Amino acid sequence: MKERYIRRVRRNLRVPAAQKAEVLADLEQLFSEARARGESEAAVIGRLGDAAEYARAVGEELGMVLKPVLRLQVILLCVCWGVAVASGVLFAVSRTMRIPDGVIGFAQGSTDIRVTGAVDAGVLLLLPPAVAVLLSGVLLVRRILKRKRSRI
């Protein structure tokens, strides 16, 4: 019963590893002390409340529970930066890529073919990083302003 409870708290607790270890060790101590007083595990669990609810309460007090809007912003930023990094890597590769010697269509000497008026599509790969930086900036400024307003 105790093991199951602690397992459920571990599964639902969203705090850094060190804090999680501390909370779980405290639970072990709590059950052990209660046993020494002659209390049942069920009585302790009754006072602790539902395991998921206890884990949520601890996370909330430690400021680890993200509000829905903030969570959405974090997800959006993660996706945005994921795409931005991938685009940046592709852009870097496209700029440094060397055509291997002897490949079909490869010319040893210079040719007189000139491409004019074409758009450098590779530059488009810089768009996602730019959007990510812009979005991060906007969200950061909004957050700072919101925090300032809440202090007034």
Add this chain to the structure above:
Amino acid sequence: METRYVQQFKKGALEMMLLCLISSKETYGYEMITTLNERGGDVLGISKEGTVYPILYRLLQTGLIRSREVPAPANGGMRKQYALTDEGRIRLSEMIAFWKSYAACVDRFVTIAEEEETEK
């Protein structure tokens, strides 16, 4: 079933009451809960580990209290004892000062409202 405002009052006051208990002497979770229930159970309702421990974690995180492991004679294991830090002591005096002026302010409103009610 408690009304929402009663729950809000209790939640706000519990943190200060815990700091008061810890300021008196180094203490541990079960002792704090027992004292809370002895001194305020009739008004606060029964305090439980599920309510008290999450607040203790926040007080630890914010550096207002500190903890140390001491041997627990009852079960031969270890027990966590909590003590107030210097910062916690300063914060508690600020809280107490605010609480006193806050309570006095609310009392003024209550007294006037009660007097006006009697005059009607």
